[in-house]
Amino acid sequence: MENIREAFGKFLDYQLRLSNLYHAMNLLHWDMSTIMPPKDAERRSEVVGFMSQEAFRIETDKDFIELTDSLFEVRDGLSDQEKAMVEKQKKEQDFKKKIPEAEYLEYSILVSRGEKIWEDARNADDYEAFRPTLEKIVQFNRKIADYIGWEETRYDALLDLYEPGMKVSDIDKVFSEVRDGLVSILDRIRAKGVVIDDSFLHDKFDKRLQEEYNRDLAKRLGFDFEAGVMAVSAHPFTTNFGNKDVRITTRYDENDLMMSVYSTIHEAGHAIYEQNIPDELAKTNIGGGVSMGIHESQSRFYENIIGRSRGFIGSELPRLAERFPNLSDVSPDDFHKAVNKVMPSLIRIEADELTYSLHIIIRYEIEKAFINGEVDFNELPKLWSDKYREYLGIEPSNFREGVLQDVHWAGGMIGYFPSYALGNLYGAQMLYKGIMRDLPDYDEIVASGDLTRVTSWLKDNIHTHGGTYKPSVLIGKVTGEALSAEYFLRYIEDKYSRLYGI
């Protein structure tokens, strides 16, 4: 091949073109969810479709593929960052090569219709209306996994799409420890019979004041409004166009103060990650978070480990009470208890911090089973109920609160769910084996309300690498250990044993 630097320069040109297109595409999407008037929906989809095709044209450009292949051959002569870019590009190109185009098109149509079918089925609480589509999507995912290829088990191929390098053999062990640990803590809480009062969180809270507080909070957490936007949408999300324009949304409910607050903290966690990606990676394919799991580790770290800690509550409550006098008689301890109230529930997105991972593990176990061909889809709701009863002690009385509650499978996202629980594990491991090691006064920092040093730690240890290292490598570098369930369980045990006196 020609000079490696020259070749890599050309490779970066392709990356820049793709980054330009994705910048525009993400803005088209953002605008769709926040501002676009309804009559433009159809036309907008057409424009987004066109832009995707343009990106596809570049991604499948013969010269680009050859260039990537030859750089892949000599990747050991590249820096860590450059190597990661080439490997990621190669992986995506191989993915496209391995899956017959006609089949992938058929699958794309299936999942794009799937979301609508799922939505209708959920609204009608009619599992049977969704079942045939779900079966087809699962069958397709089995085929896709086989096209991609796998060594130990088929599900590994899908997992790798969201959490590169992660395998069932890694997860099974930690998830079963987490599951057993959480179930046992939950049992002790239930046995204790304490009921936490959180009614004061469901009083009336002016939306405008909520927004004011949330904007101030996001800023104090480290969200840079000079490189970001905060808006309102029906479902909160984070999107970004590079590292200089990162956008979060929140929604406000007059009768649920902490819904918007924890949504803001969560999305700010994602956003701060993206804002801290260094400029030299920003216009490349590693110019974002490394994986869904690591991304969730950041959002959940801010939301739960910081946001639901006694220190943070102690520092925030006075600010809240300033705006909402109906909170002025609430003690920090009571507030802290209220935002950590454990209550096994059926809906994942409303779950408390303790039971949340159980919701995920249930989905993981079910996904693994149906990808292994072990599930009769007529029996899926029963399987779902059995697991909820076993782990959480409750079971759904309808499909809407059961197997039809999440959009993921309808959209073809199988292998995605584990990321949420992995985020919890990564976060706790970073806390004990990284942050507390390097910042011995961590508790005081959180209680002080000025999180600058914590955010700096995350920036220097996690954010600054963008997508350079696979999750397992990154976790190893930062904590000196492989992924473990130990720290998350220790964190949960420590927190809830105090809260519930168990």
Next chain:
Amino acid sequence: MENIREAFGKFLDYQLRLSNLYHAMNLLHWDMSTIMPPKDAERRSEVVGFMSQEAFRIETDKDFIELTDSLFEVRDGLSDQEKAMVEKQKKEQDFKKKIPEAEYLEYSILVSRGEKIWEDARNADDYEAFRPTLEKIVQFNRKIADYIGWEETRYDALLDLYEPGMKVSDIDKVFSEVRDGLVSILDRIRAKGVVIDDSFLHDKFDKRLQEEYNRDLAKRLGFDFEAGVMAVSAHPFTTNFGNKDVRITTRYDENDLMMSVYSTIHEAGHAIYEQNIPDELAKTNIGGGVSMGIHESQSRFYENIIGRSRGFIGSELPRLAERFPNLSDVSPDDFHKAVNKVMPSLIRIEADELTYSLHIIIRYEIEKAFINGEVDFNELPKLWSDKYREYLGIEPSNFREGVLQDVHWAGGMIGYFPSYALGNLYGAQMLYKGIMRDLPDYDEIVASGDLTRVTSWLKDNIHTHGGTYKPSVLIGKVTGEALSAEYFLRYIEDKYSRLYGI
């Protein structure tokens, strides 16, 4: 050539691709002016530049050019709409062909720097800092005009870029009549010595209430919020991505109620035009207003002919007074006088309806002169002052209020200014020779506050054609006459003789 229908189908495919790109590009721009966080400015420009290049690549595609050429040959076998699309495309392709690429690139860089140089010069009130750039831009425009080609006079080539088909020989006559007519009315007003009191418009008006009123007003004028967005920006503008997503902006000043109101009415006039373009034209190169002048005819019709009429004021004042009790003692007649107060001023964008066209005519006369090579640029400020003294009776004491006030020349927009005054002429001609002919109860409609029938008239006679007919053809179709100064002068005479009792 192959089958003409098939060829035209391919032509439409190219139009669609361009329409997709412009959809994204206009959104990138909109977002830049309304939402984008400041740190993204540089990156965003890069993305916009990339998208422009993509559009340029399509526009200069050899196959597309050949296709357009062959369709141009057989254009008489096409419908009016199709023919207009092909002619417009052909004109743009010829433009690109006629101007040597290297020179055009040099020019693009010159004007993009020009705006910054102008801004700095204006802020420093330093004409000399801008003069060399202005001279270069003018020289380039002379060359461009020669490349394009012209018959009667060089300025025609530039005029044609903004007002297709319009010539100096058409404009000279009407503009000189307008100028003399306006100057004579202005003299009579001055001689009368009446000073209108408009101080109540500069009281305090809550911005949130202003916004509420403006949104309601836009809706009542016919702006469709299901296919449009209204936001805030430093400089009000209208943009659109097709006919289903048309966006206007306004700015609010607590001490100037009518600034936001007339800005909203003006931009709504542009927007309603775009929203009423039929779907079958929306994704083509004639899927927008036909020219700058016709566009201004719509915005100015709403802003002035309707918005500053006694009937409209009579119907709106109670709504305003409901929100702003400080207006409750103002009579409709006094309010009507206040929003029509004549006051010769130095700044075009702050000018009243009567003197506005004189500001434009001054610019037109100067542009014509420098494109003819008749201006020593060292003497430009003097020329400017001479004309202001002659027509308006005042002259600037600095450059900022004189020759440095507009961005147009710095951006290379020479030949654009006439559109504003043409808009006034078109509008008045439509009023007397179209609307009042077809809606004999026009005055009652306006006074009723329900403008549906007026908007329908504009839709059926102007908007529905998109860019199908050149301005002169459209005006001929609608009013049965060629462009004339008569109607605008009659309208102004009629209005101001009553208002000032002259």
